[in-house]
Amino acid sequence: MKDEAMTPLRIVIAGGGTAGWMAAAAIARSMGRTVDLTLVESEQIGTIGVGESTIPPLVGYNRLLGINEAEFMRETSATFKLGIMFDNWKDVGESYFHSFGMTGKDHWSAGFQHFWLHGLTKGHAQSYDDYCLELIAAREGKFAHLPGDQANYAYHLDSGLYAKFLRRMAEADGAKRVEGKIGSVNLNPESGDIASLTLDAGQKIEGDLFVDCTGFRALLIEGALHVGYDDWTHYLPCDSAIAIQTESVGLPVPFTRAMAHDAGWQWRIPLQHRVGNGIVYCSRYLDKDAALERLLGNIEGKTLVQPNFLRFAAGARRKQWHKNCVAVGLSGGFMEPLESTSIHLIQRAVIRLIRMMPGGKVSARDIAEFNDQQFQDMEQIRDFLILHYKATNRRDSPFWRQCASMEIPDSLAQKIELFRETGRVFRRNEELFAENSWVQVMMGQGIMPQSYHPVAAKLTDDELIKLLALLRDNVAKSVASMPRHGDYVAQYCGVKRDQAA
Numbered sequence: 001m002k003d004e005a006m007t008p009l010r011i012v013i014a015g016g017g018t019a020g021w022m023a024a025a026a027i028a029r030s031m032g033r034t035v036d037l038t039l040v041e042s043e044q045i046g047t048i049g050v051g052e053s054t055i056p057p058l059v060g061y062n063r064l065l066g067i068n069e070a071e072f073m074r075e076t077s078a079t080f081k082l083g084i085m086f087d088n089w090k091d092v093g094e095s096y097f098h099s100f101g102m103t104g105k106d107h108w109s110a111g112f113q114h115f116w117l118h119g120l121t122k123g124h125a126q127s128y129d130d131y132c133l134e135l136i137a138a139r140e141g142k143f144a145h146l147p148g149d150q151a152n153y154a155y156h157l158d159s160g161l162y163a164k165f166l167r168r169m170a171e172a173d174g175a176k177r178v179e180g181k182i183g184s185v186n187l188n189p190e191s192g193d194i195a196s197l198t199l200d201a202g203q204k205i206e207g208d209l210f211v212d213c214t215g216f217r218a219l220l221i222e223g224a225l226h227v228g229y230d231d232w233t234h235y236l237p238c239d240s241a242i243a244i245q246t247e248s249v250g251l252p253v254p255f256t257r258a259m260a261h262d263a264g265w266q267w268r269i270p271l272q273h274r275v276g277n278g279i280v281y282c283s284r285y286l287d288k289d290a291a292l293e294r295l296l297g298n299i300e301g302k303t304l305v306q307p308n309f310l311r312f313a314a315g316a317r318r319k320q321w322h323k324n325c326v327a328v329g330l331s332g333g334f335m336e337p338l339e340s341t342s343i344h345l346i347q348r349a350v351i352r353l354i355r356m357m358p359g360g361k362v363s364a365r366d367i368a369e370f371n372d373q374q375f376q377d378m379e380q381i382r383d384f385l386i387l388h389y390k391a392t393n394r395r396d397s398p399f400w401r402q403c404a405s406m407e408i409p410d411s412l413a414q415k416i417e418l419f420r421e422t423g424r425v426f427r428r429n430e431e432l433f434a435e436n437s438w439v440q441v442m443m444g445q446g447i448m449p450q451s452y453h454p455v456a457a458k459l460t461d462d463e464l465i466k467l468l469a470l471l472r473d474n475v476a477k478s479v480a481s482m483p484r485h486g487d488y489v490a491q492y493c494g495v496k497r498d499q500a501a
Contacts, residue, residue, distance in 0.1 A: 008036040009358065012207035014182060014197060014220055016041030018159045019329025019346045020213035021166035026350045028173035029065050031357065037174065040197060040205055042181040052276045053081060053256040053269045053340040054154040056100050057432075061347045065169070073493035075165045077272040078157040079252045080485060082138035084339070088260040089445060091393040096444030097255070098339075099135035101152035103128060103436050104471050110453035113439050114423050117449055118456035119468055126472060128443065132436075133475050138255040142482035143489075150478070154340070156256065156269045156276075178205060182214070185224035193324040194220060209358065210325045216312065218331040227319040229333075235386045235409070236314035237402065238264045238336055242292055243278040243308045247301035251486030258338060259298070262397035263291075266298060267337065272495045274304060280336055283311075285399045312336075314382075320374040321367045326353055333378055338388060341381050344432065348377055380431050383412040384441070391416065391445035416447060423449035 011027060013020050016039060024039050031037075062072060072078070083099035090096065104112030116128055129135050134152055137143060145151070171177065180199035188195045196206040212220035221227055233239060252270035259266045264281035279295040286294075292307055316333030320326065327333075328349045335341050352373060356366040390408050394400035418424055419442050425435040459467065482488075 008034055009209060010036045010207040011209045011211065012197065012205055013039040013211040013213055015213035015215060016163060017213065018163050018343060021163045021170060022346050023211055023213060023328050023350045024170035024175045025065060025166040026354060028170045028175040030354050038176045038178055038205060040178045040180060040182065042179065044181060052159055053156055054343050055340050056152050056154045057344055057347060058154055070493040072165060074495055076157040076161040077495050078155045079270055079272055079489050080143045080254045081154040081156050081256060082134040082254045084256045084258055086258050086444060089388055089392060092396060097129060097135050097138065098437060098440050098444065099132050099138060100154065101132060101134040104131040107455060109455050111425065111435050111439065114453040114456040117423055117452040119464055122461060122464060124468055131471050131475060133478055136475055136479045137482055140479055141253050141485050142479055143254045143485040144482040146478065156271050158271060182219055185220055187224060194224060208324065212325055212327045212331040213329050215330040218327065220325050221317055221322065221327040221331055225322050225325055227317050227322050229317055230315050231313050232315040232382055233313050235382065236336060237282045238280045239312060240283045241278055241280045241310040242295055244295065245304045246275045246277055246299050247304060248275055249301040252489065254485040256340065261294065263399045266295065272489060275301060282399055316378045319371055321370045324362050335381055335385060338385050349374060376429060377432065383409055384433050386412055387441055388445065391442065391447050393446055419449060420447055421450055423452045
C-alpha cells in the first residue's frame, strides 16, 4: 500500500498523569504522522503520582525518546539513585542494601556469589557488599557518570513535573490534549469494541485504539469492558498508604530508604527541593489514624502538603489488552512501590504497545502476545516483592507472623530453595530483576546458600586472594574518585530555588 493512501490510526489516551503522558510522548515521537493521537484529561481529577523512585530502565527509556538528561533532571527536580536501603526487614535493627549493577565479576558458568562463598570457606571475611561499585558509592553518598556507563543508576523525581515535561514534548510532536471529564464510554454494539468517549460537556471523542490511563478507576478496561481483576493481597497484604512531602534538611543521598515497621513499611525519597515520604501498611493491623501518627513521627523537616490517603489491592487485570483497549499504569494493576516498579510497568506496556501497534485491524495474536508478556512481567515482579515479606526472621507482630507463615507461589518457592541449596539464580525471559538483585535480597533477608558451584574451587588459594583483592580495590578506587552526590547534582542539573518553588 502506498504511504499516501494510509489513514492514520486514531489513538485516544484516556487520562493524563505519568502514565498518560509517558504513553503520549513515546507514541507521538516514535509513530509520527502514522497516528492521530489525542489525550483526554481533566484538571479536576488529581493523579496518584505513581512513583518518585525509579529503576535503571527509565534511563534507557528517556534516551530512546532523545531526552537530554540534565534538562530532564532540572525540570523534574531529580536526583540520582543507586539502589534501596532496607531497614528492619530481615530483623529489627538490621539493614541491607539492594543496589543496581553488578557485584564482583561473574564467570560464564556461575555468578560471582559462588566465588565469594568459596572465599568464606577459606577465611575471607570481607562483605559481599564490598565488591559492588553502586552499593559502596551509595553508602558513601557519592555519584558520578563513569566512562563506558560503568555505573548503573536511576532517578528520584517529581512524577507530576515529569508528566508536565513529557506533555510539552508530546504536544510538540503532534499529540492533541482535550480538557474534560469522561462521562461515558460508548461501545460498538456489533463488535463490542470501544467506539468513542463522551465527555461531561457533550463532546464525543472517537478512536480506533484506546489506551486506558485512568488509574485505579480503570474506566475503560474495567468500567466498560469488565475484564476482571486478580487480587494478590493474600501474598502482598498491605492495602493502604499515606504520602506526604517534607522540606529537605540536608544534601540528598543517592538511594531510597524502605524502613519496615510492625504492620508494613515506610519510604523516604530525596529530591533536590524536597523529600517524598510515605507509609505503606495493612489496615487489618494498623488503622489510618495510627498510621498517620507513625508516619509524622518518623519524618525529617517541615511538612509541605496535606497527607494523601490511598487504598489499593495488589493485583492485575485479567486482560491488559482487550478488544481495542490497552491498560497502561494503575488501570492495569498495582504493585506496591517497594521496589520502585510502577513507572517501569508503564514503560514496558508503552514500548510493548508500540512494538505491536496495529497497522489496521487489531490482531488477536498481538493481543494474546501482549497479555502473555505483561502477565509474565507482573508475576515476576510480584514474586520478587513477596520475597521481602516471606523471607524474614521477624515474628514480633501479627503482621510479620502472617507473612512468614503464608503460602507463596510455586515459582518463588523454587527460586528460594534453588538458591538455598545451590547458590544458583536464573533469569528467565528478560525478567526485570537480574541475578544480582535476587542474590542481594535473598542474602539480605537471611537466605544463605548451603553450597556453591564447583568451578569456584578451580582457583588456587593465591588466585582467589588476588581476584577478590583486585575486585575490591577497583571498587574502592572508583568510589574514591567520585564527588559527593549532592555536589554533583548541583553542578550537573541543579534546580534554582525560584524554579523549585
